Amino acid sequence: MADQKHADKTKARNKRVMLGCVAVVGGMIGLSYASVPLYALFCQVTGYGGTTQVGTDAPRDVSEQTIKIRFNADVNSRLPWQFKPEQREMTVKLGEDNLAHYMAENMSVKPVTGQAVYNVTPLKAGQYFSKIACFCFDEQTLEPGQRVDMPVSFYVDPAIAEDPNTRDVKTITLSYTFYKAEASVEGPDGDEENGG
Structure with a gap:
């Protein structure tokens, strides 16, 4: 019985870790798509990088x-x-x-x-x-x-x-x-x- 509880806790913890990793990867992909327009906007507003x-x-x-x-x-x-x-x-x-x-x-x-x-x-x-x-x-x-x-x-x-x-x-x-x-x-x- 104790072994089953320990296995259930391990499964739940592994599932949380996996969902956390998926969220981090998804966030990184989203940021990579958003980075180009955000950088262009930043350059346009500040003139950074020689942007006129x-x-x-x-x-x-x-x-x-x-x-x-x-x-x-x-x-x-x-x-x-x-x-x-x-x-x-x-x-x-x-x-x-x-x-x-x-x-x-x-x-x-x-x-x-x-x-x-x-x-x-x-x-x-x-x-x-x-x-x-x-x-x-x-x-x-x-x-x-x-x-x-x-x-x-x-x-x-x-x-x-x-x-x-x-x-x-x-x-x-x-x-x-x-x-x-x-x-x-x-x-x-x-x-x-x-x-x-």
Whole structure:
């Protein structure tokens, strides 16, 4: 009788341990799925990792102080596009609404959809760099051989000059990398580069 009670207690304890392990594993899986959007939200709010801000309008106060903006463009090897900035750099006033242009061209014989990811360096400048309008906000579909102008409207918050951590920033580099969108209209991993 005592052996049966001991066996029942052991079974109950093992069941609790197993349920606890399943709950921990389930929680870890749930956190792994939630971590990407939560990290993206954190970066967007804080500018961490060079994530820029999204603005609706440039501030009314434009400073006479200037900063140099450099432009960089890259394309992932799976995307058969050419992509480059139309200007290598500009000197802008803090708080001023500016317009820069990039050019993209689909080098394949099929329509292809791409999505740009972006950041600024130095990373600490991300919280002061705001985009008002940008091609990077949406996926872009280019027809075969199509070449398009891709503008970005931005400003640099004058508060960057007041922050002790960013007073030394004289140049900001805005970088874009275009990737093939997961649901590209040309289909999954076609052989676009070879024309078929």
